[in-house]
Amino acid sequence: MNSAEVLNLEIKDLTELPKAAQSLLDFADQRKIFLFYAPMGAGKTTLIKEMCKLLGSDDHFSSPTYSIINEYKRDGSSLYHFDLYRLKNAGELLDLGVEDYFDGQRYCFIEWPEFAEPFLDDNCVKIEISIKENIRYIRASVF
Numbered sequence: 001m002n003s004a005e006v007l008n009l010e011i012k013d014l015t016e017l018p019k020a021a022q023s024l025l026d027f028a029d030q031r032k033i034f035l036f037y038a039p040m041g042a043g044k045t046t047l048i049k050e051m052c053k054l055l056g057s058d059d060h061f062s063s064p065t066y067s068i069i070n071e072y073k074r075d076g077s078s079l080y081h082f083d084l085y086r087l088k089n090a091g092e093l094l095d096l097g098v099e100d101y102f103d104g105q106r107y108c109f110i111e112w113p114e115f116a117e118p119f120l121d122d123n124c125v126k127i128e129i130s131i132k133e134n135i136r137y138i139r140a141s142v143f
C-alpha cells in the first residue's frame, strides 16, 4: 500500500495532464474507486479520460447522450465512469445496482460523488480540483 496520505499536483496546461494522471494512478496503488470533487468545468471528465487511457481503455469514451454510467472496455475487463450530476437522490443509485460496481474490484471514476458516499467504504481516492489563474491544483487523498 502507498504510505503517502496526500498528493498535491499542479497542471498548467493540457500537456501536463498525462503525467498528472499517471501520478494519481500511482498514488492510488491498489485502490480502484476515484471520487472527483470539483466545480463545474474544472476538468473532471478530461482527467478521467486520461486516466482511463493510461489504464488501457479503448477510445469509446464520449457518449452522444448523457448517461449516468459509462462503461469503457479494456483487455478482459471494464472501467466505469459515473456522472451523478443529474441524480436526484441516492435511491436512484440503488436502482442502478451500484453496490455491484462499488465492490472495490473494478475501476470506478465518479463525478459529483456526493450521493455515492453512503455506498462506499474508506478505500477510495478522493480527488479535489480547484483553479486559480489558469492553474489547476489537484489534491488527492484517501477517502
Ligand SMILES: Nc1ncnc2c1ncn2[C@@H]1O[C@H](COP(=O)(O)OP(=O)(O)OP(=O)(O)O)[C@@H](O)[C@H]1O
Pocket: 011, 012, 013, 014, 017, 038, 039, 040, 041, 042, 043, 044, 045, 046, 047, 111, 136
Ligand atoms: N488541465 C487542463 N488544462 C486546460 N484545460 C483543461 C484542463 N482540463 C480540462 N480542460 C478544459 O476545460 C473544459 C471542461 O473540462 P471537463 O469537461 O473535463 O470538465 P468537468 O469538470 O468534467 O465539467 P462538468 O462539471 O461539466 O462535468 C474542457 O474544455 C477541457 O478541455
Ligand SMILES: [Mg+2]
Pocket: 044, 045, 046, 083, 111
Ligand atoms: Mg464532466
